[in-house]
Amino acid sequence: MTSRRLSDGGRIDRSQKFAVRFGGKQFTAFGGDTLASALLAGNKGIVARSFKYHRPRGIMAAGAEEPNALVHLRDGARHEPNAQATLVEAFAGLSSTPQNAWPSLEFDIGAPLGLMSRFFGAGFYYKTFIGPFQGTGFWMFCERFIRKAAGMGFAKTIDDPDHYEKINAFCDTLIIGAGPSGLAAALAAGRRGDNVVLVDQDHVLGGSLLDEQAGSASDAWLAQTVAELRAMDNVRILTRTTAFGAYDGDVFGLVERLQDHMQVPETGKPRQRYWLLRAGKTILATGALERPLVFAGNDVPGVMLASAVREYLNRYAVLCGQEIVLATNNDSAYQTAFDLRDAGATVTICDMRANISPVLVQKSVRAGITVLAGHGILQARGNKCVTGAQIVPVDTAGHATGSTRMIKCDLIAVSGGWAPVLHLWSQRFGKPDYHKNLDAFLPQAQRETITCVGSLVGAANCQEALEQGHVAGGQTGNAPEMALSETFWGNDLSPVTIITKPDGTTPGKAFVDFQHDVKLADIDQAHLEGYVSVEHLKRYTTSGMATDQGKTSNLNALSRMAALRKMDIPAVGTTRFRPPFTPVTIGAIVGHEHGLHFHPTRLSVIHDWHRENGAEFTEAGAWLRPWYYPENGEDLRRAYIREAAHVREHVGIVDVSTLGKIAVQGPDAAEFLNRVYTNGFKTLALGRLRYGVMLREDGFVLDDGATARLGENDYFMSTTTANAAKILAKAELLLDTAWRDLKVHVTTITDQWAAFAIAGPKSRQLLADVTGADLSRDALPNNHFTNVVVNGVNCRLHRMSYSGELAYEIYVPAKSGRMVWESLMAAGKVHSLKPYGTEAMGALRIEKGHVAGAEIEGRTTMQDLGLEGLASGKKPFLGAVLRKRPHLENPDRPTLVGLEIIGDQGAKAGSLLFAQTGPTEGHGEGWVSSTTYSPALKKNIALALLSRGRTRLGETIRVVDFVGNSTLQAKVVSHHFFDPEGLRQNG
Helix, strand or coil: CCCEECCCCCCCEEEEEEEEEECCEEEEEEECCEHHHHHHHCCCCCCEECCCCCCEECCCCCCCCCCCCEEEECCHHHCEEEEEHHHCECCCCCEEECCCCCECCCCECCHHHHHHHHHCCCCHHHHHHCCCCCHHHHHHHHHHHHHHHCCCCCCCCCCCCCCEEEEEEEEEEEEECCCHHHHHHHHHHHHHCCCEEEECCCCCCCHHHHHCCCCCHHHHHHHHHHHHHHHCCCEEEECCEEEEEEECCCEEEEEEECCCCCCCCCCCCCCEEEEEEEEEEEEECCCEEECCCECECCCCCCEEEHHHHHHHHHHHCEECCCEEEEEECCCCHHHHHHHHHHCCCEEEEEECCCCCCHHHHHHHHHHCCEEEECEEEEEEECCCCCCEEEEEEECCCCEECCCCEEEECCEEEEECCEEECCHHHHHHHCCCEEEHHHCEEECCCEECCEEECHHHHCCCCHHHHHHHHHHHCCCCCCCCCCCCCCCCCCCCCCCCCECECCCCCCCCCCEEECCCCEEHHHHHHHHHCCCCCHHHHHHHHCCCCCCCCCCCCHHHHHHHHHHHHCCCHHHHCCCCCCCCCCCCCHHHHHCCCCHHHCCCCEECCCHHHHHHCCCEEEEECCEEEEEECCCCCCCHHHHHHHHHHHHHHCEEEEECCCCEEEEEECCCHHHHHHHHECCCCCCCCCCEEEEEEEECCCCCEEEEEEEEEEECCEEEEEECCCCHHHHHHHHHHHHHCCCCCCCCEEEECHHHEEEEEEECCCHHHHHHHHHCCCCCCCCCCCCEEEEEEECCEEEEEEECCCCCCCEEEEEEEHHHHHHHHHHHHHHHHHHCEEECCHHHHHHHHHHHCCCCCCCCCCCCCCCCCCCHHHCCCCCCCCCCCHHHCHHHHCCCCEEEEEEEEECCCCCCCCCEEECCCCCCCCCCCEEEEEEEEECCCCEEEEEEEEECHHHCCCCEEEEEECCCCEEEEEEEECCCCCCCCCCCCCC
16 A cells, blocks of 8 residues: 655645654644544554454544544543544644554564464354353453453543533534535525524535535535525534434434544633534434445455545545555446546456446546456455455356456455445434345435435435435525536445355455454354344344444445345344444543532531541532541541440530431321321320331332421421432322322421431530530430520420430531531530541441441331331331232341351451351342441441341351452341340430
8 A cells, every 4th residue: 555645636724734643653744634644644554453353454434434443542641542543633743552452553463363263253252261161260260361362442540631511402403414415404494594503523514525626516515505504693513523312302412522633622611512402303414334345355454445535535635545446336436436547546447247337437448447347356465555456257146257367456445335324313213224226224214303315315416415405404496506416326236245256255354344353254154153133143243333333344244144044135134223323432421420520419517617627528328428537547447436435435426417307297297297107107296206117119118217296287307318309209299199188298408407416425414514404314205305505596406316325416507507516516525525427327326226228228128127016007108008018028038137247357248148058159148238346345246137037046157248258257146236225325
């Protein structure tokens, strides 16, 4: 291959000259170049090594269909893998490197794998590494080595320094594709007054018109049309934008690459923008891609699509070869031959058709082009570049019928017809219709609100495409005219793209999917092994996956399968395309929704105090809560053990402002609570509070919490932190649908109140000192509340315990939260008051045997958790019926128990439980839900759910952590580890 830049011509800006780098070497580029065109201009033949066999690969296409030229872009944090060089705009300072080659592209030690390709056919990995004798362990061992030998690019783990944004938009008419038909449609719709969005993945408008020689008849029309569109206020033009997904409701996903053509994005501006666009109607003008031919050696660098060769010549002024063999089965490739001849190349056309248009033959002869009718290429010769083409006479099935001869060449351009870019249409509507005369699947021209125009529906020439776009845009008559009648869409096509020897084999490797090294022989093997469904064929051979998505491989694979099954292509069918059409960066999809921006982070009103006093934080639902307060460099374990022990011995305070708080008000408030809780609430007296459990409709535990009765028709409900929004939504749904007769309002008041839990043997004296209230056992028993004043702030004091200690919860108006907290801390110094975090709070509740989110995780019932006594038998409540299903009352179900871990090592939550004897296979007899070190018991303990747990107290079992590869011994005990009689909390 001897590609070079021509001294004139093309559509590049020669006043902008700069350097780009690839693999450590420098190449000259001009404004308007792509990385691919710059590499071809520098005669760079090999740009990649193939996925499986590490064969040398060159640039094959010029657009999104490029299967070979996947490169790494940039360095450091802005490194981007698997970028298609054909879609990368060249810019000053662009740095890129090849992929899947070591130590270099020219000398890759993985290349010998190609010699063993006969052993690496379809299904090789499944058959070799995952079988009845090897087991999965053998595969796990081999996998790491296989993945090093095969693959594409690699991603960096460094944080992306750029930012991205999302936008929602609406329009009357969305037009995807800015070629002739798309521009005509935009012009018509814009003149009609529609709100129009025109989308194209290129940085300039024109589509296939840009492949015409500069100065051709189309240039004036293109310039005038673009100028008029840009002058219209009702037309938005999105260049560098790919429509990657079409969804129900006329919703489209777009990614706009705002600053990918710069070394470093401008400060404060997004690199890419993700559009979620809703359209009144949509016009698809996505065009068609040229199909490659399948013959031995069709992947040698220097075998290219004829349309790509023409685009590089006319748009980028790059002549991809000097001595060229052009193989085709249709008329469209002849224009490429004429343009190449005009550029000074020697061209030989091998046309597989025996009967060719006399007009084309005469024009070719006048141009000095040799035309060989009824001939095809049996094999491309060369290794790292094309050196010749072995041609042969072929019949109508693509089989060789005579002797071969060699034609010396440095470029083979191929054209196997065209494949409409129907991916977006197929994403929305499924499988398209096959058109025999074009040997292609075409979408319906009109389906619901989507209209297809141009090459997408087989427009024969540019004029027809213009007329279709004009009508689709809402205009009749006075359609644009353009004298480009020589541009054909595969006229007189012969539906043969595979050239073989008479016996149907090829003299060397012939590739159907270049990106995954799927050979013609792999399609044959899949057929022999019974993979006759196109969906099974795709997955078994991996044909049409990754960035290719069937763009170059799909039809050729289907054609071969149809021939093997002795069926026509419509009977075989085609796969359904799914988003994305081309790869989408994860950053564009995520936008700002990552890290702390993934969802709103809620902070309590005391958050700043916690931070100022050295707290380490953890996420709890949507909140950031104090995890622990390290002293003198303590780690988590030492800190929470110290904090929990301090609560047991003295007094501690924890911020529980994050608890869900819901005001339940109205004449039927008690009835509502009676229905959502399993235990009774109609009898709850004023000034009292009660612990309650809620079930889902299916009988499983949903949440627990305490509700206080503030007035005759006024209740204060608390929920767990994580379930606050869920419980409120559930309550609103029930009142709006099932219980519309109840006169009740539910209102979130979570942000209205700060809340602190004060626990420990000194808690009563501390609060009595601060409030001056009588808090004796008789004056304020457990599960009662009273109103108090702290430093002039009216507060409500609940006597209730989560830790099993003498404990209180104080509810403070949020605006006064910090002041009251600091007042309590100041007054508590003489009582040794210290704050504690959620980890110590968890240790205290595990010691007491209280259940929390780890136990109420959607699979447990009241009976499982030992809460059956709270289920009323005198009233209906949500979930009352389905909780009695036989499966949920099976005595073998896992039930809540305590575990005392034998030894110094603590158990891991999620570990599985097994009897002392027997195999450790499957899911065991239960699992560990919560675990901690108990400072009160001086041992590691855990809460667990164990099959028939309550009947197995005293038994020793095994606790197996398969992930950590450890096995511990544990004694099954009651889950009430500490103060089971409740003497402390009721004291």
